[in-house]
Amino acid sequence: MDRVPPHLLAQRICALALAGLVEVTVTLPALLAVRLLHDRQATHHYLYRRLTHRIQSLGPTFIKFAQIAGARRDMLPAALCDELSRLHDSVRPLPRPAAARALRAAYGRAVPPFLARLDPEPVAGGSIACVYRGVLPDGQVVALKLKRPGIDKTMQADLALIRALTRRAERLPMLRGMPMADLVGYVSQAILGQLDFRQEAANIVTLRANLADVPAVEVPRLRPEWSRPTCLVFDYIPGLDTRTPTTLPDPVRARLASAVLAAAHKMMFVDGFVHCDPHPGNVYLLPEGRAAVILDAGYSVHLPDRVRELIAGFFAGLATGDGRRCGEIMLASMANADADGRTENAEPFVADIAELVERCAGPGRAFDMASFGNGVFETQSAHRLYAASDFAFPIMALMILESTVRGLWPGADFTRVGVATAS
Structure with a gap:
């Protein structure tokens, strides 16, 4: 930094x-x-x-x-x-004068020279950037993701x-043993990565290439010839609306929810390159039900091989109901355990996780990632054990994704993320 x-x-x-x-x-x-x-x-x-x-x-x-x-x-x-x-959903849009200044800094004029027209009001906004709709001379529509100036x-x-x-x-007695520096360092790195539009451009190109062979999943194409360090240009995808799933037939919703799970499976277990911010503002269904769309790869991480193996083993344990194996894997990922996962709370922690898995997961059980995850967090807190961020945040991403996927189709079987294939 x-x-x-x-x-x-x-x-x-x-x-x-x-x-x-x-x-x-x-x-x-x-x-x-x-x-x-x-x-x-x-x-x-x-x-x-x-x-x-x-x-x-x-x-x-x-x-x-x-x-x-x-x-x-x-x-x-x-x-x-x-x-x-x-x-x-709380961020105010960029004021028009500020947007015009930011565009002049990027392109030398308030309307970039490759555009015939630029809509003055943003179609979406976040804490780091706002998205505008532009029209090329040939009528093609593009999306401009403009960084907030001075940010x-x-x-x-x-x-x-x-x-x-x-x-x-960290010196306070109530926070001793809690890996606050690990958390803050990881979050700081994620935020700085989202400020770097060059890195985000590379992320979206990687994500689009990785998911190209997943049926019914689209990632918008970056237009590098028009992109700048403070403004990324993409092909515009019309009709993105969080209310779309309610307008589609149930079989279509189920199919597209399965496609999103297949994409998550490929990110997490095949490529090791994970979109860590899959909230409903970044995952949409197209109005005609043709595909699911995944946006905004600014917060993406490359999983270390060891972390990917641990997460794969963890989901395999959930699928088979092997709670002790899940507990042992979680113990190995703890930031405040030693290199071999040893701690004085080891056996009680593993036993409690095994009991939780027996209640919530395994063959024939309706698995709810959010409820299970909350049970895991309560168990970790009770034993004063805290997962390292490079393990915890991909798991958090899966919890966010589960909520998003159930919004697309409430009947989605989230355990399929470990073995997902689009149907």
Whole structure:
């Protein structure tokens, strides 16, 4: 990461301190009132809602960090993760003057020279970029993913502050043994990767090539001749709408959900190149039911061979109901166990995971990844064991994907992700 200028760090510290002061002034009296009138659970829910609201006002770094960190239900309270998940839809669009400045910086003019027309309002927006619809002189439509101007230095400053706070927080008794530095380092790397549009361009080319032979799955084509370091240009795919699944016949929905699982299987177990952000805003069904579309490869990771083998063994254990094997694999992935997975809590942890698998997975059982995953996180927390991020985040991606796939087709059998083939 580039060195952050001291004056920018100072500005961010002042801005964050002011935001914190305002939040304490507003929230503390209300929190005391909620505590007096309601129970502890209601107090926590109110606190988590206020925290999520404040994160929205702190800017894109904290929104993105919270989106990714909120997947770690083994380290954060489930109710807080539920609130943080709302941040995927919370980002304001880029104002028109700012978009025009960003386009002039990339192309020398507010409407790129290869376009006949550019729609001024974005068709989609996120914490790092907004997407605009453009029309070529021949009538072909393209999508421009435009980075928010000035975002790099601000996000780098924020990440530097988060890392500094983490180093101090790790000294607190309640956080000892929790791999906070591992979590923050992994999330920081993911965020910086999403800032690097050159890397995202390489990711989308890799993902498109890897999934080219998966039937009924499409990844939009990058147009490198028109792309720039702050603006990526893709073929435009019309009709992307999260409500589309409800308009399609059940057999079509089932077939396309199976195709998405086949794509996940190839990413996770064949190629080892995983799209780690498969929320409903990145996975769509086309209106005519021809295919599923996967967007936005900014947050993608190459799985180390050992991690891929562990995840494959874990899913094989789920499919056969071999709970002890699942527990042993999870133990080997723990950040706070030794190199051989040894810890004083080893046998009780493995026994508890085996019992959980017996209840939730195996032949003839209806498997629910979210419920099972929450049980795993509760078990890890009870034994004060925490998975290394390079194992945990692909598993988190699968949990997000399960929720997305069940939105496409509620009857999808998610255990097929371990052996999936599109039908």
